[in-house]
Amino acid sequence: MELREIPEGDVDRMVDLAGVVFHNRVEKSEYENETWLPRRAERTGAYDGKDLVGQLAAFPARLAVPGAVLDCSAVTLVGVLPTHRRRGVLTSMMDRMHADAAAAGRPVAALWASQGAIYGRYGFGLATRAIDLEVDSSRELKLRTEPDSAPLRLLDTASAPEVLDPIYTRALSTRPGSLLREPEWWSRFVLPPTDREAPGFTEPRVVAHPAGYAVYRTNAERTVRVDELFAETPRVEAALWRYLASIDLTSRIQAPGRPVDDLLPHMAVDPDQVSVKGDWGALWLRLVDMPTALRSRSWATDDTFVLEVGDPRVPANEGRWRLRVGAAPACDRTTEPPDLTLSASDLAAVYLGGMPVTTLVRVGAVTEHTPEAAVRLDAALAVPFAPYIADDF
Numbered sequence: 535m536e537l538r539e540i541p542e543g544d545v546d547r548m549v550d551l552a553g554v555v556f557h558n559r560v561e562k563s564e565y566e567n568e569t570w571l572p573r574r575a576e577r578t579g580a581y582d583g584k585d586l587v588g589q590l591a592a593f594p595a596r597l598a599v600p601g602a603v604l605d606c607s608a609v610t611l612v613g614v615l616p617t618h619r620r621r622g623v624l625t626s627m628m629d630r631m632h633a634d635a636a637a638a639g640r641p642v643a644a645l646w647a648s649q650g651a652i653y654g655r656y657g658f659g660l661a662t663r664a665i666d667l668e669v670d671s672s673r674e675l676k677l678r679t680e681p682d683s684a685p686l687r688l689l690d691t692a693s694a695p696e697v698l699d700p701i702y703t704r705a706l707s708t709r710p711g712s713l714l715r716e717p718e719w720w721s722r723f724v725l726p727p728t729d730r731e732a733p734g735f736t737e738p739r740v741v742a743h744p745a746g747y748a749v750y751r752t753n754a755e756r757t758v759r760v761d762e763l764f765a766e767t768p769r770v771e772a773a774l775w776r777y778l779a780s781i782d783l784t785s786r787i788q789a790p791g792r793p794v795d796d797l798l799p800h801m802a803v804d805p806d807q808v809s810v811k812g813d814w815g816a817l818w819l820r821l822v823d824m825p826t827a828l829r830s831r832s833w834a835t836d837d838t839f840v841l842e843v844g845d846p847r848v849p850a851n852e853g854r855w856r857l858r859v860g861a862a863p864a865c866d867r868t869t870e871p872p873d874l875t876l877s878a879s880d881l882a883a884v885y886l887g888g889m890p891v892t893t894l895v896r897v898g899a900v901t902e903h904t905p906e907a908a909v910r911l912d913a914a915l916a917v918p919f920a921p922y923i924a925d926d927f
Contacts, residue, residue, distance in 0.1 A: 535618070537626050540577035540589060545569045547586050548577070548611055555613030556648060567722060571927065572611055578630050580614070580623045588614040588623040592631050593927075596714040597642055598706035600887060600917050601832025603714060607635040607822070609645035610927045628656045632822055632848055641823035641830065646816070646926055653818050657847050659883030661819035662711045662921045663794050666812035669787035669802075671758070675779035676803035682743065682769040686777055689740040695720035698740070698747050705764045709793070710886045711817060711921035723925060724749060724762060732759050741777055746770040748778060760789040762924055768797055775801070791816070793922040794888075817923045819882040824851040825865040827885065834916040836860030839907060840870045845878035852878075859914045873907035876900040887917035 540548060549568045553560050560568055572591045580588030590612045597606035609631060614623045635643050647653050650660065669675060689697060695717055706712055715724070727737045735751035738761060746765030752758050758778055765771035775798055778787055792798075794813070802808045821827045824843065838858045845851040856868035874891070880899055883889045891908040894900040902908050 535587065535621070535623065536581050537630060538579060538581060540572075540579035540586070542573065544579065544586060545572050545577070548572050548579075548589050548591065551586055551589055551615065552611050552613055554615060567726075570718075570722060575610070576607075576631075576634055578627050578634075580618070580627060582618065587618040588627060590627040590631055592634065592643065594638070594640070595644075597644060598710045598712050598714070599642070599827075599831045599885070600710050600915075602830050603706070604642050604827065604830055605638070605640040606713070607631060607638070607640050607643040608713065608927055609643055612645070624652075625656075629847065632657075632820075635822045636848075636850075641821065641826040643820040643822050645818050645820075647818050650815055650818075654877075654879045655847075656820070657845055657851075657878040657882065658818040658820045659879040659881065659885075660815045660817075660889070661883055661886045662815075662817040662888055662923050664791045664814060664816045664922070665794055665796065665810050666814075667787075667789040667792050667796065667798060668809050668811050669775075669779060669789070669798070670785070670807045671779040671781075671787050672785035673807075675776060675807060677772050677776065677801045678803055679768050679772040679797070679801045681773035681776050682745075682767065684743055684745075684770075684773070686741050686743050686773065689742050691721075691725045691738055691740060694725060694740040694742070694747075697742055698749075701742075701745065701747055701766070702764055704766065708917075709919040709922050710917060711888075711923045713923070713925055713927075715925075719925075723927075729761070732761075735759055741774065743770050743773060746774055748774045750778060752781065752784060756783060756785045758784050758787045760787060763789070763792075764924075768801070771797055772801055791924070791926075793920050795920040817921075819885060821851065821878060821882050821885060822848065824848075824878065824881065825855065828855075828857055828865045829863045831863075831885070833859035833863060833914045835910070835914045837910055837914050839874065839911055839914075840868055840872045841881070842872035842875040843878060843881060844876070848878065871903065873904040874900055874902055874911065884911075884915055886921035887915045888921040891915070
């Protein structure tokens with residue numbers, strides 16, 4: 535087998551291979567949209583003769599992290615045909631991705647995992663989670679939070695991105711974990727006329743407030759499906775939920791993929807009216823250039839730690855590092871004794887502030903050599919809102 539760049543002419547074959555691996559059926563009419571991302575990506579293919587048997591695409595993106603936005607390799611369409619599994623194909627493609635990201639100056643990589651057990655061995659850690667909410671809107675949704683009184687307006691999907699993008703981008707400054715969006719991303723992935731994951735629903739509707747918005751669809755079963763909702767204040771959030779719960783001829787709201795600290799379950803006067811239907815892992819993060827990533831994010835406290843990091847796939851990260859956090863972060867090699875020993879994947883999992891280091895110590899994944907070092911690192915990593923990503927790529 536040979537690892538090489540997938541040429542432009544083979545991009546359709548990438549969609550076909552993904553269909554085999556992920557058991558998807560893609561209609562020919564959908565190929566133009568399905569190939570939009572891989573055509574803009576660095577494409578690595580494993581070829582057995584002329585046959586494409588494995589693939590990985592990584593498109594250049596910008597990821598919001600605490601206090602900064604970092605260049606990121608957003609990894610997608612990863613797969614190996616079942617006839618060629620367990621031959622080291624995925625490992626070879628991941629190693630190539632790490633090298634390409636480092637050469638391009640992208641300190642982090644990110645992906646959504648179809649099987650979470652796969653990617654820890656490549657240094658990825660589960661950095662964000664999400665919950666699925668359902669609201670009984672057959673009766674009035676009474677809220678403990680007074681809704682903002684500014685008027686809401688419905689937007690057409692063509693003009694909506696110009697209004698929504700500034701609100702979305704401002705949200706990333708306090709809630710890390712999402713990708714910045716280019717204009718075409720909005721039309722293709724946020725506001726497409728149909729959604730394969732929501733068959734039978736209408737085209738998207740957009741309701742906007744000067745400081746928030748919701749994208750939703752409805753169906754004949756009296757259901758409102760919320761695709762996305764961002765608000766800059768709790769009162770604006772309350773106004774949007776009140777609107778969604780009062781749409782005529784509907785009696786239920788489904789809101790999949792909400793932040794784990796979503797306010798709605800706490801806003802409702804009757805907590806039984808809002809239920810959590812699912813809790814699941816979302817974005818997996820990889821610190822490709824670990825010291826740069828650690829220097830680049832903001833920190834909530836001033837402190838110093840010595841970390842012993844294990845990273846067999848990216849040896850440049852492996853070893854002992856003195857991490858100074860605060861106003862002028864620094865991360866340099868040291869021979870001092872470690873305060874904590876952890877893997878690259880666990881360091882990636884805690885990087886955005888969503889996974890407590892203390893939890894990983896308790897389960898035995900992280901070793902604490904200095905008492906209270908994990909508590910102190912958690913305080914330094916703290917963010918005002920749980921990390922969250924709205925885009926599945």
